[in-house]
Amino acid sequence: MSSAVLRPCARCVLSSMRRAWRPRKYCVSHTWVVQAAGAVSRMAAPVQLIGEGDYVVLKREDVFKAVQVQRRKKVIFEKQWIYLDNAIGKNYGTMFEITGGGNLQMKSNIVASAEPKEAGADNRNIVDDGKSQKLTREDIEALKEKGIKGQEIVQQLIENSTTFRDKTEFAQEKYIKKKKKKYEANITILKPSTRILAVMYYAREPGKICQLRYDTLAQMLTLGNIHAGSKVLVMETCAGLVLGSVMERMGGYGSVIQMYSGGGPVRAATDCFGFPKSFYETLYEFPLNKLEALISGTGSYSSRVIPAEEEPEKMDEESSRSDNEKQKATQDLVGDCLAESTESMETSLAESEEGVKRCEEVSENHKGGQNVDKKQVAMEKKQKQDERRKREAEAAKLLQDRNADGLIVASRFHPTPLLLTLLEFVAPSRPFVVYCQYKEPLLECYTKLRERGGVINLKLSETWLRNYQVLPDRSHPKLVMSSGGGYILHGITVTRDTTKTNTSCSERTEEPAPKKQKVAEDKS
Template structure:
């Protein structure tokens, strides 16, 4: 029995053919499907990924540009292979960056690359032929070597997709596709919405499926998720990176935002927003869309089951969609709405206060700062995202006269403060 469990654990930790992995290199990340006939674009060159299959997750690989293959590297830091030239206590004041310190010409460096030398051997030659390397301070030497490693050595950490890594993949290349959603904002959404194991959640996802994946991980496949998407079919490439179990996928019901009108006869759903329906006219009669069996099942579930939470991140204006879906949340149900622009959520915030059926309505701006942590060199990173968007959250309660009076009292108190 122990041997069986050991073999199963080993199989899980190894990269299988056709698996989705993330290649990470310093501040750069990219998702790729590895296996036979699969390629990864690196420096405008198509590279086969056959060598990745069978390696453990988290391993370090180096790309051989001359041969166009990946080779596994046993250790991460090879700076010990570079000899230390010069004195320990150097001085950078007399260094002049005019390009004359390096005795190797561009042609000689290209010839070394063509001869098949490794990246560390090439960096060793550059250090040896630099007339100013020995005069540098220790920190300056480390920075010089690291700069050459970033330029001449292509090393990647092969990782299994997680929510944090997938957010980093999109934020380092195309953050607009996920509405500039950062991992700290996503964590706050899950916390404010109180999504837990076995919850029934409504997910309005316009962020390539990241919200849907986060909700499914939290519920663990035990609850039910109604995924509301734009367009006839869901487009969720980020969700597909995780490779969830088929049993977990059965807990998801997909419903197009264009078919939300079947939930209530009092509204009409337009392509851009949800608006109150006009008074019914005798002619022509309004014809409802014919739903597919999966979407009809999603409608029946959300009509018959009070939902515990609602999370939303979409490019559409969230006010009308949120106000339409709030009645399907149970009392004390929580919601969290993310948007890249504040003005949109301010409008939604005012509408919720006027509605009088929500409490603890908060509008927050998420903020995150990364730090470099090194001996005697700990400081904030120079390049960071300016904003991860804005977050609107609240709790649904029963609407009554007391709630209306409370809303009016809050508005009165704000006026008194301004006076």
């Protein structure tokens, strides 16, 4: 079977003379190969299910929230607390209904009836006096206590409304949508992606991402030419959203070097993507305060791991605090044992001696366990420090090559010093993108880059976005829209011609200044 499959037919051999050989539909053996390849590809990419420990995004109408799936963990979403236990093992994109006790139940797909609805021509005869609804608040609460679902409550509200049939068809749909939003507790569980997380952060906490809108982020990834197998420098203070977007587009291939300020990088949004461990193996980090030493060559970075025998003499405050707590627990335990021994002394001297010995053994064992815990905590801390030093040394080695394929800056700091420093590590003919919430810092950065040279195709742009409502006979732009999505400065690096600038400067300095000549007056 395999030999027949691998041997091409005569028509395929003739077609290979004109262009690259490809299996054709009329070749039985090659058709079998194509079908088998399709079957293998379908088997290799199974449907992803929600698992315990995965990061997911809860969606209700236009509200999003990123959470981690854990059993019997209470999650508060839209003023309701729920448990995600029943979502484990289900497909992404499934809609659930919140039942009693905060449990989730898969919502059944109910097909709307195609019967024509009775509707009025206009709303001129409708008077909003608050008496059109026969059901009171107490009646609705009683329906909820009986366990009636939100869809049935909405249906009863429609039946008990005296003005519903007089409304126009559009007004009826708007009324039903409003009541469903109020009484139906439905959520959809989505798989995290760049667009979903960008929309979520922009709607919930725009200050944490420097007012970065999702369309602006998409332009940054496109202008930065982010693709698999490249080496990208990222400097951002957007809670890790830009970093996660770059990692998602690269797909775990290549290398990403994150520049950070302070004690360590912030990756709250990056963790919400739920990347596998292999993605983080391509992620490196390097502090900004060590860039000058790296550029000048004065900094020494070594990937040597400190052996475990070299234990630190001083512990940090957390370990000392835990030691004090353990020592206090030991004293309490010894005190209890001594109290028991004093009581036993009243009965007999022999029993008291045994009690004291037992207490001493307990205290010694507890102290021994305390020392073991100290050493274990110190060893774990030391291993993390060694791993961090090793990764920092690897990042320094990647930076020293100065052949990065791209640079993305989206920071709350002034972009000019950051960009001028980080451009030293970018190879020629590579793109760079700088985002800022305001235009004035980018204008200054634009001027400095023109004076410095080494860049071409400098452009400063502003993105503009408008959302549209697309419905039958009522499509129009939405009344509420974003006022601005920030500004982007992008360009391409080139090799700087330092000799030309030096010679031009020397020529200007050596050229003597023209002398002023007095014009003779005409006496005639």
